[in-house]
Amino acid sequence: MLFTKLSALAALQLLSLPTANAQTNNNASAPGSTTTTTVPSYTCNPGYPVSPAEQSIIFTNFLRKFYLEKDVYRVGREHILLDAINHNPNVNGDRDASLAWVAPLIAEWNVTITNTGLADNVGWSHVKVEGPGMGRYTVAVDIWRFEGSCIAEHWDALQVAPPANRTNPLELI
Structure with missing residues (x-):
């Protein structure tokens, strides 16, 4: 797997896009028309196969809701299997x-x-995580395994940033 800063920037741009919500649009502009268009919600649907493009949208929506909107319970209901495995100790x-x-x-x-x-x-x-108990800051790498449209497994690794007067001047992020 090769990931570049460009792909990271593209993903961050996607995070700023509105959520793909389930919507039903009736064609009101055509009198008597019964045409209906449904946009999928891209939520966890166990056993339902999704394309890589759909899975990318699901993952992007998950990250936005989890990290930025901090709507943890909603994101769990919408994207994580009830019996998902979490390797966090x-x-x-x-x-x-x-x-x-x-x-x-x-x-x-x-x-x-x-x-x-x-x-x-x-x-x-x-x-990069800043807040109570995080020292100067903490860096986290989270890994999620998908089964189709659902998150089925999670791993994470954390590293607390060293003090400002450390030997190596490079930051963790």
């Missing part, structure tokens, strides 16, 4: 246990998405 249980653990934390965090990628049913994000 602080959580023991299913989707609801994971959401209950992260919701109060993420509400206090300022999250900056720096890189994202999606290939072969695996999405990842590289984010």
Whole structure:
């Protein structure tokens, strides 16, 4: 998998787009017309296969709702399987246990998405997290495995930023 800054910038631009919501548009401009257009909501539908393009939209919407809108419970209901596996050592249980653990934390965090990628049913994000208990800041890499339109598994790795007077002047982000 090769991800460039250009693909990260494109993903960040997508994050600013409106959500793809389920909408039904009746053609009101044509009198007597019964034509209806439905736009898919791109939410978790177990067993429903999706194209890579659809999965990309799903992942982008997930990241926006989770990190930027911080609507953790909604994003869980819409995108994560109930029996999803979470490898975070602080959580023991299913989707609801994971959401209950992260919701109060993420509400206090300022999250900056720096890189994202999606290939072969695996999405990842590289984010800077600032807030209580995060030191100067903490860098997180989250990895999500998809089954079609649903997130089925999650891993994460965290690194607290070293002090400002460290030997290596490069920042983690």
